[in-house]
């Protein structure tokens with residue numbers, strides 16, 4: 068296996084794979100180094116949601132992110148269109164105001180806000196499709212020195228440029244700071260073709276969300292019994308009943324405020340998307356491509 072390339076991408080989650088894919092398509096020599104295919108990116112189903120939280124905050128650059136994601140994901144996997152946000156009547160005026168002047172297609176229905184251009188996708192098939200044909204070296208990176216990666220087995224990997232996309236679990240390698248938020252998803256017996264989100268979300272076989280406090284460093288998470296109870300009680304509010312579930316998935320979100328693409332010694336860090344990683348990854352991968360090649 069090669070240990071040198073023009074561009075070395077550390078990480079094969081949604082951030083690293085979007086970037087590697089676009090760079091590869093642009094004819095650049097890319098080597099991805101990762102412990103495994105995605106970590107937090109293995110959240111079973113991911114919303115692509117431009118209107119965030121219970122406050123109806125319209126995501127920064129939502130229009131550009133939507134355009135980039137629709138241009139990218141359908142080439143690799145089906146994207147299910149539409150998210151219903153059952154906003155309480157009392158909050159709708161504020162939400163309307165926030166959407167005013169933004170080019171985020173939506174309809175107000177009796178049940179709430181319908182985001183026509185939002186959606187959701189199953190992550191595992193997407194990660195595998197994105198990885199197809201890429202040079203991936205599966206190894207554990209112990210430390211970074213500019214654009215050189217030191218592997219656990221003593222080997223060194225180097226590139227002219229390093230793209231750090233190691234997410235929450237690799238953040239200590241760079242010392243980027245940021246916030247780490249653990250959370251869980253219950254795998255439901257019912258399949259939700261129509262995504263709904265308010266407090267928690269349902270989409271596909273997922274019931275997900277998090278209310279746990281942020282931490283200032285990464286530590287692996289395991290679903291706690293009180294999280295299960297919280298997810299089910301929020302689901303009851305959202306759906307009117309508690310869905311049956313069979314197993315759970317736990318992960319850690321990593322958030323860097325706005326600074327999702329930033330220069331680091333030897334290259335760039337592409338990380339810190341919090342719970343909007345699948346939403347922003349294609350847009351920021353495009354921006355990285357532009358920074359590295361001058362092409363968009």
Ligand SMILES: Cc1cc2nc3c(=O)[nH]c(=O)nc-3n(C[C@H](O)[C@H](O)[C@H](O)COP(=O)(O)OP(=O)(O)OC[C@H]3O[C@@H](n4cnc5c(N)ncnc54)[C@H](O)[C@@H]3O)c2cc1C
Nearest residue numbers: 078079080081082102106107108114208234237250344345
């Ligand atoms: C409960 C919950 C629900 C969520 N829901 C959504 C959602 O609906 N929509 C959405 O967009 N996002 C959602 N997220 C967030 C999303 O799961 C992640 O933020 C996102 O996928 C992170 O992607 P990433 O590529 O940055 O990192 P990761 O997927 O964590 O990938 C990191 C990569 O770096 C590699 N790596 C790290 N350290 C090393 C090392 N030392 N050596 C070698 N390799 C290393 C890993 O092996 C992996 O390949 C949710 C998260 C949680 C917890």
